[in-house]
Amino acid sequence: MTISSSLPRPEARVNDFVARFANVNGTGSASANFLFAKAIFRMGIPVTPKNIFPSNIQGLPTWYEVRVSEKGYLGRREGIDLLVAVNAQSMKQDIASVREGGYLMYDSTKKLAPELIRDGIHYLGVPMMELANENFSNPRQRQLFKNIIYVGALAVLLQIEFSVLETLLKEQFAGKEKLIAPNLKALKLGMDYAREHFDYPLDFYLERRDLIGDKIMVDGNTACGLGAVYGGATVMAWYPITPSTSVAEAFEKYASKYRVDPITGKNQYAVVQAEDELAAMGMVIGANWNGARALTATSGPGVSLMNEFIGLAYFAEVPAVLIDVQRAGPSTGMPTRTQQSDITLAANASHGDSKHPLLFPTTPKECFEMTAECFDLADRLQTPIILMTDLDLGMNDHMSEPFQWEKDRKYDRGKVLNKEELDAMGRYGRYLDQEGDGIPYRTYPGTHPTKGAFTTRGTSRDEYAVYTEDSAAYKRNMDRLLVKWETAKSLVPKPQLYQETNQSDWGMLFFGTSAFSSEEARDLLAAREIPLDALRIKAFPFGQETEAFVRSHQLVFVIEQNRDGQMRSLLIQEMQHDPHRLVSILNYDGMPITADQIALKIADYLKQNNAVPHDLSETLI
Amino acid sequence: MTYLKPLFRHPRLPKNKLGYTLKEYEGGISTLCAGCGHDSISATIVQACFELAIEPHLVAKISGIGCSSKTPAYFLGNSHGFNSVHGRMPSVATGANMANKNMVYFGVSGDGDTASIGMGQFVHAIRRNLNMVYIVMNNGCYGLTKGQDSATADVGSASKSGHINPFQPVDLASLAVDLGATFVAQSFSGDKQQLVPLLKAAIQHQGLAFINVMSPCVTFNNNPGSTKSYDYVREHMHATGKTDFVPQEKSIQASYAEGTDTAVTLHDGSVMSLHKLAPDWDPEDRLSTVNAMQQARAKNEILTGLLYIHTGYGDLHQILNTSDTALNSLDEKSLCPGQKTLDTINAGLR
Numbered sequence: 001m002t003i004s005s006s007l008p009r010p011e012a013r014v015n016d017f018v019a020r021f022a023n024v025n026g027t028g029s030a031s032a033n034f035l036f037a038k039a040i041f042r043m044g045i046p047v048t049p050k051n052i053f054p055s056n057i058q059g060l061p062t063w064y065e066v067r068v069s070e071k072g073y074l075g076r077r078e079g080i081d082l083l084v085a086v087n088a089q090s091m092k093q094d095i096a097s098v099r100e101g102g103y104l105m106y107d108s109t110k111k112l113a114p115e116l117i118r119d120g121i122h123y124l125g126v127p128m129m130e131l132a133n134e135n136f137s138n139p140r141q142r143q144l145f146k147n148i149i150y151v152g153a154l155a156v157l158l159q160i161e162f163s164v165l166e167t168l169l170k171e172q173f174a175g176k177e178k179l180i181a182p183n184l185k186a187l188k189l190g191m192d193y194a195r196e197h198f199d200y201p202l203d204f205y206l207e208r209r210d211l212i213g214d215k216i217m218v219d220g221n222t223a224c225g226l227g228a229v230y231g232g233a234t235v236m237a238w239y240p241i242t243p244s245t246s247v248a249e250a251f252e253k254y255a256s257k258y259r260v261d262p263i264t265g266k267n268q269y270a271v272v273q274a275e276d277e278l279a280a281m282g283m284v285i286g287a288n289w290n291g292a293r294a295l296t297a298t299s300g301p302g303v304s305l306m307n308e309f310i311g312l313a314y315f316a317e318v319p320a321v322l323i324d325v326q327r328a329g330p331s332t333g334m335p336t337r338t339q340q341s342d343i344t345l346a347a348n349a350s351h352g353d354s355k356h357p358l359l360f361p362t363t364p365k366e367c368f369e370m371t372a373e374c375f376d377l378a379d380r381l382q383t384p385i386i387l388m389t390d391l392d393l394g395m396n397d398h399m400s401e402p403f404q405w406e407k408d409r410k411y412d413r414g415k416v417l418n419k420e421e422l423d424a425m426g427r428y429g430r431y432l433d434q435e436g437d438g439i440p441y442r443t444y445p446g447t448h449p450t451k452g453a454f455t456t457r458g459t460s461r462d463e464y465a466v467y468t469e470d471s472a473a474y475k476r477n478m479d480r481l482l483v484k485w486e487t488a489k490s491l492v493p494k495p496q497l498y499q500e501t502n503q504s505d506w507g508m509l510f511f512g513t514s515a516f517s518s519e520e521a522r523d524l525l526a527a528r529e530i531p532l533d534a535l536r537i538k539a540f541p542f543g544q545e546t547e548a549f550v551r552s553h554q555l556v557f558v559i560e561q562n563r564d565g566q567m568r569s570l571l572i573q574e575m576q577h578d579p580h581r582l583v584s585i586l587n588y589d590g591m592p593i594t595a596d597q598i599a600l601k602i603a604d605y606l607k608q609n610n611a612v613p614h615d616l617s618e619t620l621i
Numbered sequence: 622m623t624y625l626k627p628l629f630r631h632p633r634l635p636k637n638k639l640g641y642t643l644k645e646y647e648g649g650i651s652t653l654c655a656g657c658g659h660d661s662i663s664a665t666i667v668q669a670c671f672e673l674a675i676e677p678h679l680v681a682k683i684s685g686i687g688c689s690s691k692t693p694a695y696f697l698g699n700s701h702g703f704n705s706v707h708g709r710m711p712s713v714a715t716g717a718n719m720a721n722k723n724m725v726y727f728g729v730s731g732d733g734d735t736a737s738i739g740m741g742q743f744v745h746a747i748r749r750n751l752n753m754v755y756i757v758m759n760n761g762c763y764g765l766t767k768g769q770d771s772a773t774a775d776v777g778s779a780s781k782s783g784h785i786n787p788f789q790p791v792d793l794a795s796l797a798v799d800l801g802a803t804f805v806a807q808s809f810s811g812d813k814q815q816l817v818p819l820l821k822a823a824i825q826h827q828g829l830a831f832i833n834v835m836s837p838c839v840t841f842n843n844n845p846g847s848t849k850s851y852d853y854v855r856e857h858m859h860a861t862g863k864t865d866f867v868p869q870e871k872s873i874q875a876s877y878a879e880g881t882d883t884a885v886t887l888h889d890g891s892v893m894s895l896h897k898l899a900p901d902w903d904p905e906d907r908l909s910t911v912n913a914m915q916q917a918r919a920k921n922e923i924l925t926g927l928l929y930i931h932t933g934y935g936d937l938h939q940i941l942n943t944s945d946t947a948l949n950s951l952d953e954k955s956l957c958p959g960q961k962t963l964d965t966i967n968a969g970l971r
Contacts (some may be wrong), residue, residue: 042971216970226966232956234948235719237712258958266944268955272937275745282742286716289703290681290724291949294716312706356697368963401893402967405960411953444949445701445717446724448679450645455694455702467694 013204015045015070017081019154022094023147023552024087026058032147033064034397035168036154041217041399042164048516050396050592055242055335061090072211074399075517076592081204082158084150086128091116103202105150124198125154131189136182141491145186154188154514157198159205161193193424205297207529216364216402220393221297223364224323225366226249226403228295229258229269229370232411235294236271237283239302241390242335244325247297248273277302277548281309281320288319291416291444296322300342303349303386310384311350312458314481317431317440319378319414323371323387325394328590335405338391340512341562346386347570348541353478358386358540360511361393365470366538372491379414381488382439390561392513392592415441420526422451430454430465431477438484493541494595495546498522504531506611507553508585509546512565513592514559520595521559525602530612532557532602540570547575555611556582557602563588635675646671648696658810658836658851659689659758663696665813666727666756669820670697673868678842680725683716685710685739687756688765689731689836697727708739711746714753715937721947722938725824726753734761736772736791743793747800750828752936754820757793757831760838761849768841779846784947795914797831798907798929804830805910805929809854810837811926817868817925818893825866828936837924859917861902861926867892885930893927904930 019036030051037049048067054060067077079099083409085091085106092115098104100120106112108125117123128149132142165187173179186562193198222246228236236255238248255269274280280296287294298306303324306325313320326342328334346358357377359365367389374385422428422443428451431440440463443452454465460474461467468474498519510518515536522532535549550556550571558568565584572579585601587593606612634642637789646667651660670677677699684690686707693702705713712891714728728746735743735757746755761774770778774786797805804826816834823830835854837843843850848857868891885893885905902913910929917924944951 214967214971216967218970229958230963232951232953234951235716236957254958261944261955261957264941264944267942268944268946268948268951270938270941270943270948272719272749272941274712275741278709279715279742279745282709282712283716283719285705286683286703286713286718287720287949288716289713289721290717292716294720308706309709323850345754384930402970403963405963406956407960409953409957411956443701445681446679448719449676450699453678453699453701455682455704457702457704458706459704550708 003462011288014207015068015209017068017204018077018079018083019066019068019084020080020097021064021084022087022090023062023064024089025053025056025060025062027147028144029062029064029086029147031172032151033167035148035172036151036160037066037397038168038217039155039160039164040066040068040206041212042168043161043206044212045070045206046074046211046399048074048076048398050076050392052591053336057350061087068206070211071121073520073595075520076594078594078596082202084154086146086150090359095121105153107146113542114427123151124157126150126190126193131193132186135185135189141182142522145182148183148186149190149193152187153194154190155187156194157200157202157205159207161200161208193311202268212399214402215399217397218364218565219246219395219397220361220364220367220389221246221325221395222250223367223400223403224297224371224387224389224394226250226254227368228264228321229254230368231293231372233293233295233375234269235283235287235292236269237274237287237294237296238271239274239280239298241277241299241302242324243327243395244299246395247323247325277305278309279304283320284320284322285309285313289445293321293379293411295323295374295502296516297323297325299325299327300345300353301332303342303345307349307351308357311352312352313384314350314354314356315352315458316456317382319382320384321371321374321378321387322384323389326388328588332578334456334590336391338513338592339561339588339590340390340514341387341566342388343560343562343566344569346388355485355541356386357381357385357492358388359493362512362515362536364393364398365403367393368403370404373493376412377491380412380439380491381484382414382442383484388512390513415439417441417447417452419448422448425462428452429463431461431480432463433480433483437487438480438482439487444468462482464612481558489541489543492541492542493550495538496536497545497549498534502531502533502552505554505605506531507533507535507549507556508559509535509537509549509556512558514561517593517595517598521598521602524595524599528603529553530603530606537567542571542574546571549579550575550582554581556593557605559584559585559586559593559598562591630921637671638672639669639676641677643667643671643676645699646677646697648698649694651692651695653691653695653749654840656839657688658760658834658838659692660695660756661810661813662756662816662836663692665816665820666696668813669817669824672817673821673824675725675824679723680727682727682729683710683714683728685716685731685734687731687734687763688838689729689735692758693727693729708734708737709742710734710739711742711751712753715746715749715751718751718937719751719943720949721754722943723947726751728753728755730755730757732757732759732761732771732773732793735776736793740791744800747797747802747829747831749937750803750934750940752828752938753830753880754823755829755831757833758836759793759833759849760836760842761847762838762842764838764841768838775848779844780850781841783846792914792918794831794833794928795911797833798910798914802831803828803931806830806832806927807834807923807925808832809835809858809923809925811851811855812858815860815864815926818864820864822864822887822891822893822927825887825889825891826930827932828934854923857921857923858925858939859922861904861913861924861928864927865894867894885932888932893930904928907931
């Protein structure tokens with residue numbers, strides 16, 4: 001079967017399509033699919049790949065979705081233009097997911113069953129298995145090169161430059177040069193087949209651009225691990241959990257490379273795989289208490305388990321850094337799907353009155369910078385700082401500005417007294433607020449033979465760390481923690497404002513990975529004469545910029561990836577905003593939110609409230 | 622409150638080689654019940670640290686929650702303490718220990734704190750051979766919540782109200798040996814003579830030294846029928862032998878009698894000499910230790926003294942090959958690879 005001639009050929013589109021690969025996990029498809037995405041990146045064209053994978057090791061369906069966008073939109077987009085279907089299990093659903101007029105590439109070694117033939121799409125049959133079997137003898141190679149064969153066919157149909165693919169393969173197999181030739185052979189098999197059997201290019205294709213600059217492509221978890229190395233973390237305690245495991249792995253990888261004393265060969269870091277998340281957080285608190293910078297990384301279930309310890313660190317005022325790579329909850333939920341649904345859990349983790357600064361990165365560069373910044377904030381504020389990333393950012397490759405580190409940057413270790421300072425002062429009081437910022441002075445164990453020692457505890461105590469159940473002393477302490485909270489507002493990253501002055505009565509507010517699609521939705525709406533001001537939250541507690549933004553708009557759409565509008569709740573909790581002016585725009589199906597969803601929901605809301613004269617939803621997609 | 626501590630000290634109090642008297646090793650006033658076994662253990666810790674001439678500020682005292690976990694406030698007042706959360710002392714101690722390998726770590730816990738809520742962390746601290754002294758002040762009951770049975774209460778033991786415990790006890794010392802602990806001892810809060818040398822050896826031991834100390838609860842578990850009462854423990858104690866601790870500098874002069882005496886050289890060259898009472902038991906042979914403990918259990922005896930020691934196994938820092946400089950004292954120069962390295966990393970991601 002070749003391209004059906006009965007379908008109209010739409011106008012050619014350059015550098016603007018969504019391709020999806022339907023594979024079986026554990027078949028080596030990931031590296032072939034990454035080769036496809038990376039080649040587009042190397043051609044200077046903005047690209048966003050996303051893994052959609054099961055909680056399983058081998059045998060279940062997995063998808064890899066690649067969005068190409070000349071305009072640089074990095075969010076997920078609805079509508080699959082091209083589907084490479086090599087998984088019989090999901091074939092029926094895959095075929096149904098292709099947009100009208102789109103393409104389906106499949107393995108034509110076996111004839112497609114009649115019920116899989118659908119009107120309205122083009123079928124591109126490539127005998128992948130047959131080609132692999134004819135040209136390779138090793139069974140594992142046959143399976144792996146099936147994947148490279150379809151990349152070859154796509155290279156012709158979409159005009160991926162061969163030299164780019166060749167370079168990528170050579171880089172990938174540097175040190176294993178034997179593997180380069182068979183990979184190139186498989187690539188050419190696919191290319192030749194496509195040239196001989198199909199019209200090419202398709203009605204959407206690639207053209208080299210210079211839109212990437214010095215950007216890098218990396219996943220957020222790697223960036224977090226690297227950020228922890230640069231931020232001076234020496235102790236990493238963790239417990240395996242998807243999707244955060246690769247944070248610990250990245251930390252260990254980079255530390256083992258850059259943190260080994262060249263003379264002694266000894267490690268200037270320690271990684272402990274804990275028995276559970278409780279222990280991981282206990283280790284982080286113990287290490288920070290003793291003057292090291294320590295972190296843990298987990299996901300929602302781990303944060304649930306850590307609640308008691310987070311409360312201890314808050315109340316005893318011990319720094320701690322926690323990276324929460326959020327996934328779809330509650331409970332085990334959908335462990336391999338993304339969400340932003342730990343916001344309220346993290347913000348108020350622990351029993352009793354407690355709240356914690358949260359940082360919300362959107363890009364790998366921010367993952368790197370904010371992880372490092374978490375350590376300065378934790379030391380400065382002597383409290384747990386939680387980096388709120390998610391599966392989409394953490395486990396998918398993202399185009400990002402390159403990592404940067406300021407020359408001679410010093411760590412802010414906060415208020416810590418050394419031996420001389422202790423000698424020079426009168427009675428030391430661990431919980432005395434000397435500067436009125438709510439932050440008292442710490443001492444590390446072992447600093448001074450006779451001064452500055454105290455018992456750190458989760459029970460109430462007075463300013464001198466002496467246990468007390470005196471109500472007034474307890475209340476003074478709780479109130480001082482609120483003063484510290486005010487101080488935190490001036491220290492955490494400020495939000496990103498998308499306009500200098502208000503252009504609209506309506507605003508949109510978003511954070512983390514919702515930003516990509518929110519920005520795109522804003523453009524979509526602006527093109528249809530629905531202008532919206534925008535603000536991206538980077539941290540909790542909110543500062544005056546966020547406060548002013550919400551106050552100065554009649555309506556603010558709060559875009560987030562959870563069911564209950566958790567960020568909206570925090571805005572109301574912390575700033576006493578009129579709840580009616582904060583409208584939730586939500587997606588919580590476990591897939592990254594899309595621009596179309598956001599734009600449609602906002603347009604719908606405005607129409608229903610007679611804020612816009614006509615139904616815009618028709619024209620949106 | 623046990624007593625009021627007088628500030629006055631005799632001017633000719635003996636001093637250790639650091640020039641400190643016992644006073645420098647004492648802590649705050651205990652708020653435990655008068656006669657509590659835990660206070661005796663605190664006094665023993667003070668004595669052991671004084672005799673070893675340990676810099677008090679280079680000790681960290683970490684505990685969980687419960688009567689026992691309050692005690693770090695009552696000894697070594699010049700040391701930092703961390704009264705953390707219930708059952709989680711081992712993890713906090715692990716983190717603290719990772720941050721600075723050059724301190725002495727006392728982990729203080731109770732039978733509720735370790736054998737129930739903290740069982741998981743107890744087990745894993747042992748597996749990692751964390752360099753610390755792990756003391757369980759074991760009274761078979763929950764004191765702070767008024768005397769409920771704990772997981773170490775013996776089956777058939779009677780509580781103050783006459784309730785008979787129907788459940789099997791957790792034998793922490795046996796469990797520790799089974800898990801591969803490198804130093805396991807058992808003692809009685811009323812036997813200072815035995816406990817001081819055991820503690821000294823435990824401090825010098827490179828790795829996790831576990832000491833399970835029977836420490837009767839005078840208020841809730843000191844009644845007839847209880848197997849954790851002062852009387853019962855005294856009557857059923859069976860010492861493995863007389864233990865002496867000989868510090869490194871004196872070890873050369875020490876001599877040992879033939880036959881029942883044995884000497885174990887610790888990591889720093891100090892020596893534990895043991896005058897064994899049980900002839901077929903060898904503290905360096907796990908199988909014979911397990912045998913001795915099982916036999917004691919069958920006879921309703923509480924085996925005390927050093928039960929097992931293994932000196933050849935590295936602690937967690939050795940396992941992780943961490944630098945000799947404490948991790949908490951490394952600065953930007955050692956920790957931050959800098960922009961040039963970052964440029965290389967960036968280039969690899971394009």
